[in-house]
Amino acid sequence: MSAGDPIRLVVALSVAGMLAVFVLYTSIAGGATPSLRPSQLAGHHGNVALVGQVVGPVHGDAEGTGMRFDLTDIGGGAAVPVVYRGSVPDLFAVGRHVFVSGRLHDGVFVAKPGSLVTKCPSKYTPAKGGAA
Amino acid sequence: MTVLPLAVALLGLAAIVAFVAAPLVRRGSQGSAPADENLPVLERRDRALAALRELEFDHRTGKITDADYRALLGRLRTEAAEALQAVGPAEGAG
Amino acid sequence: MAELGRDALLGTLALALYAAVVGGYAAARGHRALGQSARNALLAAFATTAVACGVLVLAFAREDFSLVYVAQHSSRELPLPYALAALWSGESGSLLLWLLVLTGMSAVAVLCNRPLVADVLPWTVPILGGISAFFVLVPVLAASPFATQAAPADGAGMNVSLQNPYMLVHPPLLYLGYVGLTIPFAFAMAALASRRTDERWLHATRRWTLASWTLLGVAILIGAKWAYETIGWGGYYAWDPVENAALMPWLAATAFLHSVMIQEKKAMLRVWNVVLVSLAFCLSLFGTFLTRSGVVNSVHSFSRSSIGAWFLIFIAIAAAFASFLILTRLPTLRARSRLESLVSREAAFLYNNLLLVAFALTVLWGVLFPIVSQALRGETFTVGPPYYDFFLRGFGLPLLLLMAVGPLIAWRRASVRSLLRGLRWPLVVALAAGAMLLEAGAGSSPPGLLAYTFSVFVLGGIVLEFIRGTRARKALGARTWPGAFVSLVGRNRRRYGGYISHAAVVMLAIGIAGSSAYSSSASARLQPEQTISVAGYSLRYDGTTFHPGRNHDELRAHLAVFRGGRADGIVSAGKNNYHVESFFSNAVAIRTDWLRAQDLFVIAQQFNRDGSVDVKVVVNPLVDMIWFAGAVFLVGSLVAMWPDAREKRRHPRRAFAVGIASA
Numbered sequence: 001m002s003a004g005d006p007i008r009l010v011v012a013l014s015v016a017g018m019l020a021v022f023v024l025y026t027s028i029a030g031g032a033t034p035s036l037r038p039s040q041l042a043g044h045h046g047n048v049a050l051v052g053q054v055v056g057p058v059h060g061d062a063e064g065t066g067m068r069f070d071l072t073d074i075g076g077g078a079a080v081p082v083v084y085r086g087s088v089p090d091l092f093a094v095g096r097h098v099f100v101s102g103r104l105h106d107g108v109f110v111a112k113p114g115s116l117v118t119k120c121p122s123k124y125t126p127a128k129g130g131a132a
Numbered sequence: 133m134t135v136l137p138l139a140v141a142l143l144g145l146a147a148i149v150a151f152v153a154a155p156l157v158r159r160g161s162q163g164s165a166p167a168d169e170n171l172p173v174l175e176r177r178d179r180a181l182a183a184l185r186e187l188e189f190d191h192r193t194g195k196i197t198d199a200d201y202r203a204l205l206g207r208l209r210t211e212a213a214e215a216l217q218a219v220g221p222a223e224g225a226g
Numbered sequence: 227m228a229e230l231g232r233d234a235l236l237g238t239l240a241l242a243l244y245a246a247v248v249g250g251y252a253a254a255r256g257h258r259a260l261g262q263s264a265r266n267a268l269l270a271a272f273a274t275t276a277v278a279c280g281v282l283v284l285a286f287a288r289e290d291f292s293l294v295y296v297a298q299h300s301s302r303e304l305p306l307p308y309a310l311a312a313l314w315s316g317e318s319g320s321l322l323l324w325l326l327v328l329t330g331m332s333a334v335a336v337l338c339n340r341p342l343v344a345d346v347l348p349w350t351v352p353i354l355g356g357i358s359a360f361f362v363l364v365p366v367l368a369a370s371p372f373a374t375q376a377a378p379a380d381g382a383g384m385n386v387s388l389q390n391p392y393m394l395v396h397p398p399l400l401y402l403g404y405v406g407l408t409i410p411f412a413f414a415m416a417a418l419a420s421r422r423t424d425e426r427w428l429h430a431t432r433r434w435t436l437a438s439w440t441l442l443g444v445a446i447l448i449g450a451k452w453a454y455e456t457i458g459w460g461g462y463y464a465w466d467p468v469e470n471a472a473l474m475p476w477l478a479a480t481a482f483l484h485s486v487m488i489q490e491k492k493a494m495l496r497v498w499n500v501v502l503v504s505l506a507f508c509l510s511l512f513g514t515f516l517t518r519s520g521v522v523n524s525v526h527s528f529s530r531s532s533i534g535a536w537f538l539i540f541i542a543i544a545a546a547f548a549s550f551l552i553l554t555r556l557p558t559l560r561a562r563s564r565l566e567s568l569v570s571r572e573a574a575f576l577y578n579n580l581l582l583v584a585f586a587l588t589v590l591w592g593v594l595f596p597i598v599s600q601a602l603r604g605e606t607f608t609v610g611p612p613y614y615d616f617f618l619r620g621f622g623l624p625l626l627l628l629m630a631v632g633p634l635i636a637w638r639r640a641s642v643r644s645l646l647r648g649l650r651w652p653l654v655v656a657l658a659a660g661a662m663l664l665e666a667g668a669g670s671s672p673p674g675l676l677a678y679t680f681s682v683f684v685l686g687g688i689v690l691e692f693i694r695g696t697r698a699r700k701a702l703g704a705r706t707w708p709g710a711f712v713s714l715v716g717r718n719r720r721r722y723g724g725y726i727s728h729a730a731v732v733m734l735a736i737g738i739a740g741s742s743a744y745s746s747s748a749s750a751r752l753q754p755e756q757t758i759s760v761a762g763y764s765l766r767y768d769g770t771t772f773h774p775g776r777n778h779d780e781l782r783a784h785l786a787v788f789r790g791g792r793a794d795g796i797v798s799a800g801k802n803n804y805h806v807e808s809f810f811s812n813a814v815a816i817r818t819d820w821l822r823a824q825d826l827f828v829i830a831q832q833f834n835r836d837g838s839v840d841v842k843v844v845v846n847p848l849v850d851m852i853w854f855a856g857a858v859f860l861v862g863s864l865v866a867m868w869p870d871a872r873e874k875r876r877h878p879r880r881a882f883a884v885g886i887a888s889a
Contacts, residue, residue, distance in 0.1 A: 015580045019588070035596060035606040049608055063751055063832055063840040087459065087831050087842060091809075101610075114459075137230045144277070148237065148270045152244065155262035171424045176562070179493065186491075186637055192701065193694040196636040197644040204638060 033101065037073045038080040041104060049101040050109060055079055056094040062086060071098070071109070081107070086114035173218045180212035228293055231281035231372040237274035238325065239362045241267045245355025253348035253420070261348040265336055268351055271358055272329035279326050282319060282371055286312050292377035295319060301383040301806040303777050308389055314397045315388050317533070318371035323398065324514075325361045327405045332358065335409045335434065343430045349416035357408055360540050368533045383806035389777075392452035399445035400472060404510040406438020407475055410482075411507035411548075414500045418551040423496065423558045428486055433867050435486075435503075439479040440863035446472050447856040455816060460747065460827050460844035462852070465614040467593045471513030474593075477586035478506035481579045487720075488572050491637065493562035497552065498579070500559070504548035509586070511541045516593065567639040574632035578625065585621040589614065615742075619673050626680040626735060629728050630656075630687045652686030674743030681732045681739075688725045695722075715865065723866025730859035733851045737823070740848025749831070749842035757788075761845040763826055764788040768796070770833065779803040780813065783830045783839045787817065799830040799841070823850035 035049040052071035060068040062085055070079035074097055082100060092098065098118050102111035187208055191201045249264030251257070282295070286309045291297040299312040299319070313319045332354040336347060343350075365371060410431035417427035449469065454462040463469060482502040488495050515537035552559075565573060592609045599607040634648045660679035668675045695714045696707065704710035715722040748760040752767040759765075765785040773780040782800035786793060799815035815828040827844040834840070 012580070015584055019584050033608060033610065035608045040605075061832075063749070087829065137227065137233075141230060141233045144234075144274070145237070148241070148274070151270055152241070152263050152267045155259045155266060158259075171426075172562075175425055175493070179491065183491065183637070189695075189698060190636040192698040193691075195634060195640070195644065195648055197641055200636070200639060200641055200644065 035099075037077075038071045039073050039077045041080055041109070045104055047101065047103050049099055050080070050082070051099050052080070052097070054092070054094050054096050054098055058094060062088050069094075071100075080104075080109050082109045082111055084111040084113075084116055086111075086116065089116060089118045091118035092116065173215070177212075177215040177219050180208065180215040184208050184212055227281055227285060227290070228372045228374050231278045232370070234274045234278035234281065235322075235362060235366055235370075235372070238271045238278065238329070239359065239366055241271040241274060242329075242355050242359035242362055245271065246352045246359050247355075249348070249352030249355055253352060256348075258348075261351065264355065265347070265351045268329070268336060268355055268358070269333045271355075271362075272326075272333040275322075275326045275329045275362075278372075279313070279322055282322060283310055283313055286310055289381070290377070291379075291381050292374050293371075294373040294375050295371045297375065297378055297381040299381070299384055301381040303806055304381075304384055304389075305777065307394060308384055311388075311394045311397075312384055314401075315384055315393070316371075318365050318369040320397070320401075321361065321365045321369060321533075322371055324401050324405060325358065325365070327398075327401050328354075328361055328408060329358055331405055331409055331434075332412075335412070343413070343417075343422075343426050346413065346416045346420050346422050346427060346430075349419040350412050353412040353415050353419075354408070357412070357544075360536075364533050364536050368536060380806065383804070386802075386804045386809045386811045387456055389804070390452060390456050392448055392455075396445055396448045396452055399441050399448065403438045403440075403442030403445050404472075404475065404513065406434055406441060407479060407503075407506050407510045409434040409438070410503050414503045415548060415551055418500065418555045418558075421555060421558055423555060425490060428489065428499070432486065435479060435483060436863060436867050439476065439483060440860065440867075442472060442476045442479065443859060444856055446476060447852065447859075451853060454849075455814065456811075460745070460829070460842075460846065462741075462849070465592070465611045467516050468513075470589050470593050470614075471509075471516045474586045474589050475506045475509040475513060477582050477589070478502060478509055481582040481586075482506055484575050484582075485579050488575050492572055494565065494572065495576075495579075496559040496561060497556065500548075500552055502579075502583070504545070504552070505583075505586075508541055508545050508548075509590070511537060511544060512590075515541060569635065569640050569642060569645060571632065571635045571637045571640075574628055574635055578628050578632065581621045581625050581628070585617060585625075588617045588621070592617075622735070623673070623676055623680060626677065626684060626732070629731065630680065630683040633691050633725065633728075634687055648690075649687070652683050652690055655686040656680070656683035668744070671739075671743035674739045677735050677739040677743075681736050684728060684732045688729055691725060692722070719868050719870055720866045723862050723864070723868075726862030726865055727859055728862075730855045730862055733855035733858060737848050737851030737853075737855060740823075740851065741846040744848075745844060745846045747842060747844040749840065751834070751838050751840050753836075753838045758841060758843055760843050762789060763843070763845060765797070765828065765841070765843060767839060767841070770800075770837070770839065778805065781833060782813070783833070783841065785815075785828060785841070787826065797826070797828050799828040801830065801833070818850055820850070823848050823854070825849050 033047050033049050034044065035051060036044065038050060038052045041048070041050065050071060051074075053074045053076075055070040055072050058067060058069040060066050060083070066083045066085045067088065068081065068083050071082050072079045082102075084100060084102075096118050098116060100109070100111045100117070101115040102109055104110075184205075187196070187201065187204055190196045191198075196204070245264045245268040248260055248267070252260035252264055282293075284290075285293050285296045286300055287306070289296070289300065289302055289309070291300075295316060295318060296312075299315045300309050304312070314323045336351055336354070410427075413427045413431045417423050446469070449472070450462040453464070454460075482499065485495050485499055485502060489499055515534060565576070567573065592613050595609050596606045599605060630652060631645075631649065634652075635645055656679050659682040660675065663669075663675055663678050668678060692711070692714075696711045699710035699714045699717075700707060704713050746761045748758055750756075750758045752758060754767055754769055757764050757766045765787055768784045768786050770781065770783050773782075780800060780802055782798040784796050784798050786796050788794060795817070797815035797817050800813050801810050802813050803810055812829060817826040817828075818824070819826070825844075825846045827846060829842045829844075830839055831842055832840040
């Protein structure tokens with residue numbers, strides 16, 4: 001790149017400026033949601049993504065009134081009751097690690113419909129780009 | 133079952149060592165490659181000729197106005213002529 | 227057998243280190259015989275890696291569960307093709323395949339470019355050797371695929387979501403794409419190290435870059451199709467970190483492919499090009515790091531493994547090495563001309579580069595955001611699809627617009643008037659199409675409407691380019707119109723191949739916009755004979771069947787499809803029960819309406835005891851354009867890559883001119 005080319009400098013600076021604004025915009029205006037473990041959940045009442053381990057028993061009906069289960073930190077700890085409606089992924093089971101997003105409501109984590117995602121069990125180490 | 137892999141491994145090892153060492157045994161290296169002062173000149177020539185062709189085609193397909201075409205043509209022709217001259221008579225034909 | 231595999235890997239390690247160390251010494255001292263010896267070591271490293279891979283594949287074929295890796299990733303009931311593909315279903319096997327591809331490509335690259343870059347090659351060998359040495363160090367030290375155990379009766383089986391034909395092609399293609407980016411990087415670094423920063427490294431690596439870019443793109447699309455068909459949520463791309471990991475180097479490589487052309491035409495952007503090729507390489511390494519380290523929560527990477535740190539160190543080394551070489555060689559990379567006008571083809575290329583790199587970096591920022599926020603605020607924040615969608619629109623729509631305008635601008639300098647004259651017809655067609663779409667109700671999604679209007683604009687421009695070019699060729703003496711067309715494409719394969727790829731990107735945009743902005747879905751609990759309706763389809767639930775099988779049992783709900791009151795066949799969606807893995811997976815039903823490129827997507831979410839079934843039905847308009855785009859993309863790349871006799875004639879002459887053709 002020739003240092004004396006003012007046009008290029010202008011273009012680069014304007015794009016860099018645009019980028020900076022966009023990034024600031026998204027990080028301030030709440031494009032991001034906090035990702036928490038169940039033990040950190042107390043006190044958060046906004047939208048969060050919860051990462052934890054499923055503890056049984058799982059009861060209820062995800063298609064009807066809602067499926068209920070508890071989530072603890074991976075490795076154990078305090079449990080948070082979760083109610084979820086929507087499609088249940090293949091890998092969902094007691095003991096699995098899952099993400100779910102939603103918000104805390106009177107001590108119960110009410111999940112957004114369809115937000116449940118399971119992590120693969122540790123027994124498998126899927127190929128890179130495995131099941132997308 | 134224990135002898136066979138060992139034999140295969142040893143055989144493979146010998147072949148690899150021979151293959152890697154071959155250039156060292158077969159001496160007669162001529163030193164490193166010569167410098168390439170001429171190369172930028174050749175690149176400049178090819179670039180100038182390509183630019184002329186490109187301009188011609190852009191003009192024919194109507195991407196450039198006649199006025200712009202004439203202005204650029206003169207300049208690019210001068211550039212190409214200079215580049216050809218710099219390359220010298222042997223390679224100039226391009 | 228396992229010993230043979232281990233020995234072969236150790237052999238690869240020794241050979242790669244030899245190529246790196248001895249090759250580096252030979253290149254620095256200009257010692258030709260040593261350099262050739264190092265090159266031979268690099269070739270031999272491919273042979274030993276092939277032996278190691280062969281041992282592992284054979285172990286899978288023979289169901290040799292005394293190898294821990296085989297036992298963990300296969301079982302007696304697993305069908306043979308999957309048993310063989312199990313080579314890359316786990317971490318250490320994937321690394322082995324990666325190494326095989328890397329050494330194989332290195333061997334081909336140093337063999338087939340000899341005359342053109344004979345004075346750069348001595349440096350290419352040690353760089354490729356060093357990279358190979360890293361990739362063999364990891365399986366040797368941290369994750370050996372040849373660890374043995376007392377053989378259990380049966381293996382643990384393969385992850386069920388991997389038991390899919392896409393598994394056979396997606397990972398190898400992805401590796402080919404990732405690893406292929408190593409070759410241009412190695413040549414660029416070698417050109418810098420040897421201070422031969424002329425254009426030859428670009429010529430030597432152009433097809434490598436194009437090929438790996440194509441493979442990476444196709445692999446991403448195949449991965450998307452895989453996700454679409456097996457995961458069963460109705461989508462194909464979820465901005466998961468691991469998906470992004472492949473997208474980022476693809477974007478960087480796309481930018482590189484474009485900026486290379488400016489360097490060739492104008493001898494500009496020479497620093498930018500080496501930066502881009504290094505960025506693409508580092509991003510491909512970073513992709514592997516992401517999948518392997520478990521630092522970022524992803525649907526893919528759950529095995530927290532120790533090799534993440536290795537990759538981080540290696541990325542740091544590679545980035546430092548590249549930066550050092552670029553900075554110390556800056557004087558040799560001075561541009562030989564300037565940008566003449568902000569309205570010119572090269573300026574359009576420049577904007578395209580800035581947008582592509584900006585998009586790649588925003589994706590990178592999104593992927594890194596959880597780590598950065600954890601470090602700065604002590605709390606992990608993640609950014610979701612809305613973030614990425616925002617930037618996809620923010621950068622993607624201008625890119626589409628540039629794609630329409632760029633090809634129609636003249637090089638060097640274009641007056642706005644001639645540009646507008648050239649754009650007249652595409653603009654008219656696009657505005658007409660936009661108005662028609664608005665009338666048809668596409669205004670429900672402004673970004674979708676915009677994407678469609680721009681897409682028509684691009685397509686109009688491409689068609690116009692082909693028409694004008696053919697007409698010019700005809701005027702220059704081609705006899706027939708088809709003859710003129712063939713001669714047009716044949717004389718500039720890169721340009722017209724590129725236009726075909728542009729058409730593919732437009733199709734992709736149409737597919738993405740259609741399926742994301744205009745899809746509709748419904749879900750319901752159906753008793754037998756009940757129906758569910760969505761977007762012109764009605765489905766009647768006719769009952770459930772159960773088929774036991776050797777590897778898995780199949781439970782299916784059958785639904786009769788009606789469109790406009792007419793019966794339109796039966797779809798069967800359900801679940802598979804895999805025995806060894808003791809696991810249920812969704813088997814979705816997809817019915818494609820080829821004429822409209824529209825999919826009816828049916829998921830049987832849950833089978834209830836009372837005989838009812840919970841189904842979700844999604845109608846994805848235009849989603850099949852995405853897969854068509856893959857085919858068109860491939861055609862475009864092949865046209866651009868096709869050997870060109872005139873180019874071949876010119877390059878050896880340049881090599882001859884510097885007195886190295888005899889080497």
